[in-house]
Amino acid sequence: MRLIQFLTPDHREKWAQAMCAEISTFSTERKAVIFALGCLMACFRFHMEMEISPFKNWSRIMQDRFTISAFIAGVTACLTGLAYLAVSGAPDSMLVINGMALVAGILIAMAVMVSVRNTNGFVTMAAVTGSVILLGTAAIGHAVEDARRWVLIGPFFIQTSLIFLPLIALCFARIQNIWTTLAVVTAGFAIAIQPDRAMAAMLFAAIAVVCWMRPGQWTFSAAIVCAIGLLATLFQPDRIPAVPFVDHILWTAFDVHIMAGLALWIGCLILVSPVFFVPRNERSAIHYTFTACWVALIAVAAMGAYPTPVVGYGASAIMGYFLSLIIVRQVPQSDSVADVTSPGFPDTDKGESPLKNSSPVFAP
Numbered sequence: 620m621r622l623i624q625f626l627t628p629d630h631r632e633k634w635a636q637a638m639c640a641e642i643s644t645f646s647t648e649r650k651a652v653i654f655a656l657g658c659l660m661a662c663f664r665f666h667m668e669m670e671i672s673p674f675k676n677w678s679r680i681m682q683d684r685f686t687i688s689a690f691i692a693g694v695t696a697c698l699t700g701l702a703y704l705a706v707s708g709a710p711d712s713m714l715v716i717n718g719m720a721l722v723a724g725i726l727i728a729m730a731v732m733v734s735v736r737n738t739n740g741f742v743t744m745a746a747v748t749g750s751v752i753l754l755g756t757a758a759i760g761h762a763v764e765d766a767r768r769w770v771l772i773g774p775f776f777i778q779t780s781l782i783f784l785p786l787i788a789l790c791f792a793r794i795q796n797i798w799t800t801l802a803v804v805t806a807g808f809a810i811a812i813q814p815d816r817a818m819a820a821m822l823f824a825a826i827a828v829v830c831w832m833r834p835g836q837w838t839f840s841a842a843i844v845c846a847i848g849l850l851a852t853l854f855q856p857d858r859i860p861a862v863p864f865v866d867h868i869l870w871t872a873f874d875v876h877i878m879a880g881l882a883l884w885i886g887c888l889i890l891v892s893p894v895f896f897v898p899r900n901e902r903s904a905i906h907y908t909f910t911a912c913w914v915a916l917i918a919v920a921a922m923g924a925y926p927t928p929v930v931g932y933g934a935s936a937i938m939g940y941f942l943s944l945i946i947v948r949q950v951p952q953s954d955s956v957a958d959v960t961s962p963g964f965p966d967t968d969k970g971e972s973p974l975k976n977s978s979p980v981f982a983p
Contacts, residue, residue, distance in 0.1 A: 685906060686948045688893040690725070693929065693940045697721045699886035700930035707875045709864045713932045716775070720934030724941030731945050739794050742946060746790035746802035749783035753809040756780070760813075764858040768813050780810060780818040781926065781935035782942060785912040788825035789946040792908035795829070795837040803841040807848035814852040817916065817925035823849045824915040825908050832904040861924040864932040869921050886930040887917045890940070909947050913940070 638658045645651040697717065704714050735741055756779045761769040769776040787806050791799045803826060810819045823845040830838040861867050869887070873880030894902060894910045913928060916936070920927040928936035 683948055685893050685897050686944055688896040689909070689944050689947065690941070692889045692891075692893050693937075693944075694721065694725070696886040696890040696929045697937055699882050699889075700932075703868070703872060703875075703879055703883055703930065704864060704932060706879060707864065707872070709932065713864060716934050717932060717937060720937040721941075724938045727938075728941040728944050732948055735945075737946070737948060742790045742793050743796065743798045743802075745946065746787050746799045749787045749790075750802040750805035750809070752779055752783055753787075753806050757809040757813045764860075766813055766815065766857070766859055768815055775934070778926070778933070778935040780813070780815060781928070781933070782939040784810070784818050784822055785825070785909070785939050785943040786946060788822060788829075788908055788912055789905060789943055791826065791838075791841065792829045792833075792905045793946060795833060795835060797837070800837040800841050804844045807841075807845045811848035811851040814855045814857070816849070816852040816857060817919040817923070819845070819849040819852045820919050821912055821915040824911045828907050828911045829904055832907065859924065862926075862932075865926050866920070866924040866931075868927050868931050869917075883927075883930050887927075890929055891917070905947055909943065912943070 635658075638654075642651050642655055642658075645654065701714055701717055704717065756770055757767055760767045760779070761771045761776060763769070768778050768780060770779055771777075784806060787802055791803050803822070807819070807822055810822060823842070826838070826842045826845045830842040869880070869883055872883045891910050891913050894906045897906055916925075916928045919925045920931075926933050926936060929940055
């Protein structure tokens with residue numbers, strides 16, 4: 620009991636006293652020990668809340684209903700994919716790589732969420748950085764059958780578009796200015812010359828959602844460029860053959876077992892379900908853009924020889940799903956009003972309210 624009182628933060632002192640009193644009422648030592656362990660875990664949680672919450676109460680991350688449900692959906696879909704790979708006879712290396720991508724994606728996303736404020740400057744910098752990486756991949760990346768979509772990192776082939784394109788689309792959904800628009804245009808051009816029909820379709824679907832919900836000169840321009848990029852990919856040959864455990868698995872899984880096929884489809888539905896955990900009147904363009912990105916990727920994977928995101932083999936989509944949650948997370952009102960822009964990225968919407976391009980605070 621002394622340990623509980625020692626570890627409990629000052630603002631939880633009354634709680635600690637009540638728990639110690641509760642422990643003394645147990646008739647058996649076993650029950651008291653179990654209850655005490657639960658109290659110690661609660662003390663650890665209180666300290667974590669103090670570390671990541673400036674208001675020393677429930678963390679902002681834990682208050683964001685959409686982000687939490689998206690994390691849970693991503694983990695569930697990825698575990699479903701791992702189960703499919705295991706029962707379908709995939710090499711053990713595929714399970715290891717997907718599992719490592721899941722852990723790395725969660726850890727990186729959580730680290731950035733805790734340590735970096737989601738300001739307009741950070742969002743703009745993320746969009747521009749991602750577009751430069753995609754353009755570099757299209758220029759000097761690894762090519763397969765004239766398609767230059769991958770970067771070779773050690774023994775791993777990383778498809779950079781699956782990591783950065785959803786991130787860029789979400790950055791544009793959060794703030795529309797000349798820099799994020801240039802990032803979208805650059806990304807669309809890079810995808811068109813790779814070429815990659817699936818990712819071009821995803822980008823167009825996401826930007827079309829932003830254009831529909833936030834019409835303006837930047838969104839219209841970006842949507843037109845993305846549409847042209849998608850058309851450009853359709854007129855170019857796509858000779859990359861289907862890869863086992865990556866392409867067509869939404870249909871071939873039924874050859875393994877009917878439950879395997881149903882599980883993958885359910886995993887895909889779970890992947891795009893977080894938007895339904897936010898009340899309709901509190902959903903923003905960011906919520907719908909996030910959903911559009913992954914619905915589009917699932918749709919093209921069902922129609923052609925394109926990677927099935929998260930539930931299929933591939934670390935890039937898993938990483939991209941969790942990293943995109945960095946931009947999806949809610950922006951506290953204090954951060955939206957007192958925003959900070961990065962050096963070299965001036966605010967191009969000076970005549971507008973600083974809240975104009977920020978999503979509303981989500982439900983707790």
